[in-house]
Amino acid sequence: MPVKDCQTKKLIIETVMKVFFAEGQIYATTQDIADAAGVNRTLINYYFRSKKALLATAIKTTRKEFIKNSDLILSSDLPFREKTERFIDDFLNNLLKYPYLESFVTADLIQRRLKKNAPAGFIEKQPAPIKQYLEEISEEMDAGNIPKNNPVHFMMNIFSLMIYPIIMKPLQMSILNLSETDYEKVLYERKRIILELLFSSEGTKQ
Amino acid sequence: MPVKDCQTKKLIIETVMKVFFAEGQIYATTQDIADAAGVNRTLINYYFRSKKALLATAIKTTRKEFIKNSDLILSSDLPFREKTERFIDDFLNNLLKYPYLESFVTADLIQRRLKKNAPAGFIEKQPAPIKQYLEEISEEMDAGNIPKNNPVHFMMNIFSLMIYPIIMKPLQMSILNLSETDYEKVLYERKRIILELLFSSEGTKQ
DNA sequence: ATTTTTGTTGACATTTTTGTCAAACATAAT
């Protein structure tokens, strides 16, 4: 019976999550991973066949953890504004844990689109909760609560406002001339800012 | 006198700009670059010392082209709203040419922050035009034309709303269930959407 | 025309990264 088994296997996956998705080391080698996990590199090939396979499962694992809560929120029957508020709150929390997951997945999608030599990831269909939420956005627009546009814009605005400042932190820090602590403070205010922006224009359509 | 000289040298740089910053092939090898440019790989080492050095100059070149116009706009004495409008217009155009420049630079910054083994880029100070524009944002806030907050939020909002949908296009396409042509159409509407959002909340501060 | 400089090429060397394999090890079951 495997005892240590799942331990090291999990350890390796968690290390990938840390190194790639939390720290953003997209060029990390298998040796880097092994070192960070404190295990022999060969174990990566033992538990997962290849680096590619390891990254694929790591992505799946992280995505599940990422979506778990937010899908529940989007599928709930909370009133629109409250739902949006909770979604943003939850999403931002996950984002701060794994800021670079999206960048990595996107990079992956790009490589696969160009070469047959597919590195890791997987293409994802539209999640049902997102679809439902998009419909609610549409209703809110019809009700005149938010400016009437293609609902995808509202969704895009949310994602943009939440994600960009986090994934581009190093660049934004230098452009905006902010220290590490300053930036943290700014990020902390974001939730409020985003909500104000999304709902400030009540009935201001033209 | 060098005649062909600058031609191939330029060709190589332009190819890097295409492969890395336009197409997003962050894992492209020197051979990939040489193939795409139709030149012998050794020439990369002849004109630039190493891959690292090549990427460094390519980044500098692209950034210059990128900032050239938008800096003029930000430094001009146009009224705030018009200035913002032109800035966004110009920035979006450049962004569509080189969507992945920022992602690449950020990835680079991250690696350098962690290892001493610096790959390519360079750390950038706050550009003076940005500083000036931030002050103007502050004035607009004092004048009550836009909600009063830390001015960096306004700047962050602009960047986020412009850049995110472009750099995360593959992911957004699947999440929002949009085809290539649908997405292009949405992107085209963005400029208007962004401006409406930024200026919709006139005097709505709380 | 010849020399000099610059550009270009292919073969080779080095380094880095990934993957394989057999042997050693630990643990639980018989």
Add this chain to the structure above:
DNA sequence: ATTATGTTTGACAAAAATGTCAACAAAAAT
């Protein structure tokens, strides 16, 4: 104790990527 099972390791092999070099070609300068 011995076997069986899953785990771990180091040595090795293979592949991929980068860099160097001497030779060759083309153009400019003398």
